[in-house]
Amino acid sequence: MTAEVRPLSILIAALGGEGGGVLSQWIVAAAARCGFPAQSTSIPGVAQRTGATTYYLEIMPVPAPELGGRRPVMALMPGIGDVDLLLATELAEATRQIALGFVTPDRTHVVASLARSYIMPEKMAMADGRLDDTRLAALVARHARASLFLDLEALAYESGAMVNAIMLGALAGTGMLTIPIETFAAVIAEGSRAADANLRGFRAGLAAAQRGQSEMPRSPTKRWRLGTADLATVEAEAATLPESLRPLVIEGIRRLAHYQDADYAWDYVERVKRAVAIDAAAGAGGKLAQAAARHLALRMSFEDVIRVAQVKSDPARLARIRIELGAASGDPVRVVEYFKPGIDELCSILPPALARRILALAERRGWLGRVYWGMHIKTHTVAGYLRLKALAALRRYRRKTHRFQAEQREIETWLAAIADAAALSPPLALEIAECANLIKGYGDTWKRGMANYRAIFEHVVRPALARRLPVAIAADAVANARTAALADPDGVRFGATLADIEKRTVLQVAE
């Protein structure tokens, strides 16, 4: 043989605990059966604990006997621009290898999973911190010589195997290594307890790779609501609204009808109409109405104990849980809910006068944020289910509750602000509408969100509407404040941002 033969270099990018070590053992074993000199190495350390880790392999595509007793000097780590094949069990990890210089258009074939295992900062974000999967996939496609995307997670689920077995199948399917498919199959079918599952996984990966077409990240499936007969008139009314708004508004109508009743849904349509009028008057091109209509539906279906009970006692929900558990129709399933309402939650479903008195008392006694009723409700028991039903039944008194009336006031103030802002600048109005996104959750989360929302109104929106903050920068100011409010739960950046805006406001007055 001549010096031209060079080992095929394979880099495996995986997460600790996915069995990347076993995967490389399989590959080396398969190579050995063909008499190909092969070497693998890794840097597991503690990365085995779900951290990003890599395995590196080199395989001489020539049987040892043909090398005339010579032993190749194999590398223990990949060289930049020197990798033939990257196997990535997670999409972001594939792009990490690109940044390290291990994926180059002249050399590197990539088999990457479309499945994402979100990195902590993506999960921790107070809103949506996820990386753009489409962008990640595009990066791989752009930098690789050839790329094959597979949803390893889905394949693993369907075949009941681990991703490493699927990946071995995919590798065999690429035909990159001059190792016969049967050889891989023989290796993976050997010994281990999970041999059958592994083989199933292998076949699944193989088939997927041979199908070859790169699936792109799937768009999330939304759970649209079904209509009911009594809503016909309300939905008919919605037909008078702009085409683009309709699906959203219909969803809002059905949501609010289920949340409260048809009349409430009607109120919603009326409010949407106002938003549409504001939008038209300001020439916002429908974007303002869109945002307002979406947030309106969410704000009007605010999360109170009644709604939670409605959701928890919904038969469809129990059916979903059974499916998630893979429960056969005969299998007993038990569901325990974790509730811990505080004084606020209690008062939210009391008449305003009473609620205000209790809250005032609790305030004086310092009970707020300290007194809670922890309960574990067993939804699968009759007693537990009845408790949920009883709570859900309070729906018909909701309009009379403290929280309901408070929310309606907030919503009107918000709509009014949007209207006033639209007259000054549509972008500002849009930003104000989006502020509704800060109000979400329960307990402390809701309090924090509400406080931030009010602070933005106080320190940015009002000054802007009162022309104390130049209209030119007002929209940006609101947007910045909103982003800052979602930057950290302790409100460090939010405080700084508000202070900064305050300065500019004051300055304006001074001038």
Added chain:
Amino acid sequence: MERSFKHEVQSLKLGDGEIFHGEGILAVTKALLQSGVSYVGGYQGAPVSHLLDVLVDAKETMDGLGVHLETCANEASAAAMLGASINYPIRGAVTWKSIVGTNVAADALSNLASPGVKGGALVILGEDYGEGASVIQERSYAYAMKCTMPLLDPRPDLPSIVRAVEEGFDLSEASHAPVMLELRIRACHVTGEFAAKANRPGTHSALNKFNAPAPHDYNRLSHPPVTFVQERLKVEERLPAARDFIRAHKLNEIFAGDLDEIGIVVMGGLYNVLVRALLRLGLADLWGQSRIPIYCLNAVYPLVPEEVREFCTGKRAVLVVEEGHPDYIEQQINVILRRADINTRVEGKGTLPPAGEYTAEIMLKGLAAFLAAARPAGVAADAIVKAVDALIGRKDEAARDVGHLPARPPTFCTGCPERPVFSALKLLQRETGPAHISTDIGCHSFATFAPFSMGNSILGYGMSLAAAAAVGPNLAKRPISVMGDGGFWHNGVITGVVSSLFNQGDGVLIVMQNGYASATGQQYLPSSAGARPGGAATMDIERTLKALGVRWLKTVRSYSVATMAKTLRQAMTTKAAGLKVIIADGECQLARQRRVGADDAARLAAGRRVIKARYGVDDAICTGDHSCIRLSGCPSLTVKPSPDPLRTDPVASVVDSCVGCGLCGEVAHAAVLCPSFYRAEIVRNPSWWDRAIDRIRRRVIARLGGAAGTAAA
């Protein structure tokens, strides 16, 4: 243990000429048995944990050879073990993770090296350096120099590694100095093969004991006045003897090349990186035939001046490829050449980076720089530099294109019993303000990463409490020290607890009692429940602390977040003086799942009743604030797109990997988060009663709920 080595154990039995296939560190284990060791010991730690783990599984093989195996309490006891070879002509080897383990072993090492050994004594160092390392970046080389212990750094290739082990013992016996053998992370895990030799029992061992103890010989003691004599012996007799052996047995290798006006001196462990870099520059072939002469130091200490002189004579310049700081080898080479008045220019640090791992990329850069400076005839240096720059330029471009990608550090496993403790700590600090947290080595140091991002200092394994000794007196609030049971037994009980009690320290100590040395692969500890078969009776942390005189001592189930937070609050606020210890009790979930998983599978197969529990999030109730994730960080608690057509933020979601540890519920409860979480249990192989009651319940509930209710509110 995390990994079973039943298969590897077989390869430890291989006889003459049979081919061993496996990892580097396991090849070392086989090489030890081939070398006739009488005893082996060590302390686990990546990348050498497997050396011990496999021996533990290979008990019967070991007994057959009469090899004594000691899984030592720490590296100091491992190093002290080599004391057996001071008086007796028996071979022994110990292993640990370096640099940290060598630091712990330092006292015993000095006292071992001073009198020297009769039987070969070998220290296998897992040089935890570079990518994948989990400790401070320092070189073990300093210890070799100051203790006058030869240091081997073989080529990362199984035959070379095995040879190094075998010749290491001979070297030790020829020089009467204990010998160190360092293996980098990738070398420990590199797979390969070598022709095995039959194992041989030690000259003396459990099978063939000495009848009488060694006679009293003052020269064998590291005690004045002989220590002065021993110091001279080390320098005047053992070093020269070691050099002669290294030279005579050609431990170091010279690979000739036609560009002999220059040369490269490389540490054995870096040989492959070097040759492959040369290959890419067209200066070597795949078989190691290099155009530039290479002097490969498989023995990096002591250097052999004659060899260095011979290699450098007649060369304009040599490049010293020496990883890490300081540049010990480069300095020695300069001195050797200077003394011999040889004017070969020595390039090293400067041409190559002064610190850090020498990766393929670094090596390419360094070689290009060296060639550009040395300009050997017949090499287009400028073209090479251009090519390398282009390569690196492309990489930087790619990196810019990818943009910011958050790091993905390791974290607590799903269901880890240590995570809830930090959830509680986070809740406590949210309530009472930040506390000084003295961190330690072990899985719990993952709490230094998001979402917890806790910890003020890490001073070493079992050092957290001692590291807070002077913090407390200078801080308004009591410091909190976190220590694992591994660190506790490794030395925390003395270094930390005893010292604190002795000085009436007033701190808070959390001991994570998960039952194993988990980060290194669930090796057994003195306090492991039902320790290794044949192992000592298990010790008890609580009883130990009581015996030491700890008065404020509470054991809390680690998953009980609310109770843990309450107990922590008490510990921080109580008037009681002295050390306050909280034992956070919860078995390592990895180990537990391995056990429980097998049990459940068996019960299911046998048609017996099994309850499987997992947690879930109602995606119609979750509004996507993710507070729960910020208080947990569990791998099985992640996010998914909201199914709500009106919501854009992703909602929390519990994936199938959930082991039902209960933290989600505990946190949601303790932190008053939201009512989204639920616990769902499925009863497999239900009893007739399970079925009956379930049937009734479902019928009644169906009535109550009716068929009404759309998908979800």
